[in-house]
Amino acid sequence: MSPRLKSGERGGQAQVWWRRDGLQYDGDRLIFGGDEVERLAFSAGTPLYLYHSDRIGDNIRRLGAALDGHPLDYRLFYAMKSNRFMPLLSYLKAFGGCGVDVCSPGELMLARQTGFRESEISFTGTAVSDSDLDCLQRHPGVWVNCDSLSSIRRLGSRCPGREIGLRINPGLGIGYATNELLRYSGSKTTKFGIYRQQFESALELAASSDLVVKGLHFHTGCGYLDPQLPVFDEILAACSWFADRVSGLEHVNVGGGLGVPLTAEDAPLDLERWCELLAEHLGQRGLQIWIEPGEYIVKDAGLLVLQVNTVEEKESTTFVGVDGGFNVNMAPAFYRLPLEVVPCRLHGARASAAGGEVTIAGNINEALDILAENVHLPTVKEGDFLAFLNAGGYGASMSSDHCVRGYFLEYLL
Ligand SMILES: Cc1ncc(COP(=O)(O)O)c(C=O)c1O
Numbered sequence: 001m002s003p004r005l006k007s008g009e010r011g012g013q014a015q016v017w018w019r020r021d022g023l024q025y026d027g028d029r030l031i032f033g034g035d036e037v038e039r040l041a042f043s044a045g046t047p048l049y050l051y052h053s054d055r056i057g058d059n060i061r062r063l064g065a066a067l068d069g070h071p072l073d074y075r076l077f078y079a080m081k082s083n084r085f086m087p088l089l090s091y092l093k094a095f096g097g098c099g100v101d102v103c104s105p106g107e108l109m110l111a112r113q114t115g116f117r118e119s120e121i122s123f124t125g126t127a128v129s130d131s132d133l134d135c136l137q138r139h140p141g142v143w144v145n146c147d148s149l150s151s152i153r154r155l156g157s158r159c160p161g162r163e164i165g166l167r168i169n170p171g172l173g174i175g176y177a178t179n180e181l182l183r184y185s186g187s188k189t190t191k192f193g194i195y196r197q198q199f200e201s202a203l204e205l206a207a208s209s210d211l212v213v214k215g216l217h218f219h220t221g222c223g224y225l226d227p228q229l230p231v232f233d234e235i236l237a238a239c240s241w242f243a244d245r246v247s248g249l250e251h252v253n254v255g256g257g258l259g260v261p262l263t264a265e266d267a268p269l270d271l272e273r274w275c276e277l278l279a280e281h282l283g284q285r286g287l288q289i290w291i292e293p294g295e296y297i298v299k300d301a302g303l304l305v306l307q308v309n310t311v312e313e314k315e316s317t318t319f320v321g322v323d324g325g326f327n328v329n330m331a332p333a334f335y336r337l338p339l340e341v342v343p344c345r346l347h348g349a350r351a352s353a354a355g356g357e358v359t360i361a362g363n364i365n366e367a368l369d370i371l372a373e374n375v376h377l378p379t380v381k382e383g384d385f386l387a388f389l390n391a392g393g394y395g396a397s398m399s400s401d402h403c404v405r406g407y408f409l410e411y412l413l
Pocket residue numbers: 079081082101124219221222223255256257258292293294295296393
């Protein structure tokens with residue numbers, strides 16, 4: 001049985017680990033951003049993504065306040081790949097305080113459509129094509145991080161004199177818990193960034209291509225929390241080797257990767273310690289720090305709501321079938337990440353009421369289409385709505401139309 005409840009219950013309000021202002025039960029109803037989730041699901045239909053704008057704002061403010069508490073010069077870029085819902089992007093633009101990091105011409109266009117100026121956009125792509133580079137040439141104010149010698153050569157031929165960043169690969173990876181699938185570098189050679197062995201050649205190539213290296217960039221994985229901070233420390237130390245070799249270096253982009261709790265066992269990231277590490281390694285060198293988080297800003301600000309259509313025992317497993325699968329949220333199937341699921345209405349006013357262990361299966365005809373395996377749920381019936389928490393990032397943006405079941409709606413609350 002999963003440890004869904006941290007302690008007992010008071011006044012019918014379950015003391016569930018994920019409870020916070022803006023996300024809690026009111027009696028038997030799940031409330032998100034001031035709205036009854038079940039009511040929204042009834043009116044909009046499912047699959048339905050809900051994003052709470054206040055939570056997004058809180059996440060940005062919390063990050064900014066931690067950084068402001070240290071003598072650090074920094075810039076914040078929201079990683080658009082985590083969620084590109086236009087109303088959400090517009091909210092971020094209006095909220096202020098952050099630019100955007102994009103990884104394709106399509107995302108670059110969305111950023112411009114939303115009102116972000118070129119000077120507020122950084123581009124960090126991989127396997128970048130000539131037509132991608134042509135697009136960057138037409139946007140001279142966009143900051144470009146090159147992650148290969150090939151892209152340095154081809155950008156240089158288009159944009160002589162341009163200032164750029166070099167994406168490096170420090171040979172160390174980081175991610176949620178021990179999940180190897182979320183590491184972008186480490187013992188296995190990856191496609192991301194320039195390794196030590198090629199770094200001098202990359203600098204020479206940049207110079208001979210008339211590009212001016214002013215920034216370093218690394219993004220080594222996603223979802224890290226406190227237990228992973230010692231590795232983040234090592235990554236920052238490894239970055240010094242690269243920084244020592246760039247004369248005129250102005251900033252280091254430490255990527256994204258900051259995680260949020262996904263289970264009752266996870267604690268929120270200690271931002272204070274994270275900032276101390278940045279200050280120790282980079283602040284002392286007088287370098288500006290750029291940060292490009294996606295998950296930290298949007299993941300816990302979003303829910304996915306699905307409707308139960310089947311409750312059935314097969315051998316000793318109770319399967320709960322729902323009207324969406326890995327095509328609308330691939331985190332459990334592809335990345336083996338936990339996706340906390342809670343009923344939108346409790347049968348009996350307590351989250352711990354009866355129920356039992358179930359496996360939640362999606363509606364895609366693939367064996368790996370399981371959203372949650374052997375989790376404890378209060379009583380659930382056909383027709384009920386379930387909310388999957390922490391679905392605000394890498395849910396809708398990574399969706400597909402597999403089995404022509406790609407339809408869903410998104411609401412910004
Ligand atoms: C280059 C780069 N920067 C930033 C991010 C955002 O990462 P996260 O959402 O984990 O903060 C990613 C995610 O894949 C990335 O590839």
